[in-house]
Amino acid sequence: MIGIRDLDVSLTGSPVLHDITTTLPAGRLTALVGPNGAGKSTLLATLGRLVAPTRGEVELDGRPLLDYPDRELAQRLSVLRQDAPIGPRLTVEDLVSFGRYPHSRGRLTDLDHARVRHAIDRLDLRAFAGRYLDSLSGGQRQRALIAMVLAQDTDVILLDEPLNNLDLAHARRVMQIAREEADAGRTVVVVLHDLTVAAAYADHVVALKEGRLYAEGPSDEIMTPAVLSSLYDTPVSVATVENRRVVLTV
Template identity: 45%
Template sequence: MIRLHGLTKKYGGLAVVDNVSLAFPTGGITSLIGANGAGKSTLLHMASRLVTPDTGRVELDGRDIRSLDSMRVARHLAILRQANTITARLRVRELVEFGRYPYSRGRLTGEDREAVALAMHQMNLEPLAGRFLEQLSGGERQRAFVAMVLAQETDYLLLDEPLNNLDLKHSVDMMNALRKVAGELDRTVLIVVHDINIASAYSDRIVAMKDGRVVADGAPDDVVNPEQLAEIYGIDAEVHDIDGMRLAMYYR
């Protein structure tokens, strides 16, 4: 379990995350939603130890994450940032193999190669395995980075806007892959996502933030409603139940 205790982070005196406490039990997909600047990415980065909170603490399986060895953290928690920059000239397969470093230290075993092959299959990357990253489109690169995180085979996956640059088909494919990881492998997936309907259709839980604070937390049916969406985004939205999913119409 990941527990966040009273996390606060300020930049220039402004609290971008303001006294947030949350718990993420094992399994399922939790989507963090909210307007730009709501604090979603900063909260995710504090949960993964990339950003140090000004106050509060993060516990990973009952222990303060700051007290844990980096390699131990990397075997239990994987993070995908919103912006990923690689200066080395790497092929797709080589990038995905980096996900196995916490286990192999660069010397891949048969088990490591199986994990890499599975992650590449999940992201439909086999045809691109030998291509260099700079030869890929933005969406193809994004899928490669997500495959690297999947290959890490951690208990917790924290993904900051994993649908960036993806077309509709690949967005659906990725969410189905994450749904499978969360359901069949009982892993905890925490994602920052902007599409309300993607969050509603694929998540077990939605946490909505505004001005650095949590303003809604619950199942999609509890969060995706006109009143909550008006508070979170300041929009008027119609909400409909279609094939067991609660979907919002706000393009007007």
């Protein structure tokens, strides 16, 4: 369970998030939604201790993030940022293997290698395992980064727009993996733009607007025309197609 209390966050001096207090349920898939500039990515980065709050606290299982030793936290929580830069010339396998660093400190055991191979297979990357990242397409690189996060094998997985650059088959695959992880008892938090995807996969939805908490609750309660229309200031309707909710702009 992730507890967020009285959170204010500023980026380079300008306030981005105001007074956010909420709880993200453990073992569930939570979608962070909201208009552009609402602060979704900043909230995710703060949950992943990449950005320090100016006020308030983030707690993981009742203990403030700052109280965790660096290594222990990295074994329990992983975070993937949007367009994370990748420094030197790495292969896909090298990058995914770095996901095991919090556990093995760079000395990989057989178990580590097995985890790395498993993560590569789940993201359908086996054919690219030996390729350099800078020779891959944006979507393949994105999948490699997600595989690294999976190899990290943490209770909490934070993903910032993981569907960026992905074709529909791989976007579906990534959301299925996120769902599988949540069903296995992990806490998954995903920033999503596609509301139909959010409605199909998320258990819990947190909606942000202009840096404030706008609405939160079970997916069914938030993914309604009334809430979404006022959240985006745009008429939105929710249709049911083949037993699934589809969010449409009118």
